[in-house]
Amino acid sequence: MEQYLKYGQIVPQCGSLSDVQGQIVPQCGSLSDVQGQIVPQCGSLSDVQGQIVPQCGGLSDVQGQIVPQCGSLSDVQGQIVPQCGSLSDVQGQIVPQCGSLSDVQGQIVPQV
Incomplete structure (x- = not known):
């Protein structure tokens, strides 16, 4: 799956990306x-509790x-x-493994 670098942010591409009020966000549905x-x-x-x-x-x-409950939760x-x-424990970071992982410009990001 492709990833985009916009305004210096690495974001997973869930479907498509939107620039909303200067923020680049994955467009999951709407x-x-x-x-x-x-x-x-x-x-x-x-x-929930103000969040x-x-x-x-x-x-x-x-x-x-x-936290959003996507399947289940782990205390790692x-x-x-x-x-x-x-x-996955990648370079000392615990990250959810959604598909695979990418090290992009020193950031470990889930590759959705």
């Missing part, structure tokens, strides 16, 4: 401007963090991460 935040609209949005989060399946409050090296398929 976009919503919620309380001044531009967020990808994965299904629907939830305002606007994409609602991928459901939400979990894990150790005081509100003290980090709570959505478990999208599996997890």
Whole structure:
């Protein structure tokens, strides 16, 4: 899958990309401007404890963090991460492995 470098940001290309109010965001379905935040609209949005989060399946409050529940959650090296398929420790970073991973300009990004 292609990735784009726009305005110095490396972003996964989920379908296509949108430049919304100067932010480059993956366009997963559609976009919503919620309380001044531009967020990808994965299904629907939830305002949980003052945070606007994409609602991928459901939400979990894990150790005081509100996280989208994509499948299940893992506590890896003290980090709570959505478990999208599996997890990889790449150059000391724990990242969800959605498809494969790319090291782009020193950033490890999920290659969706």
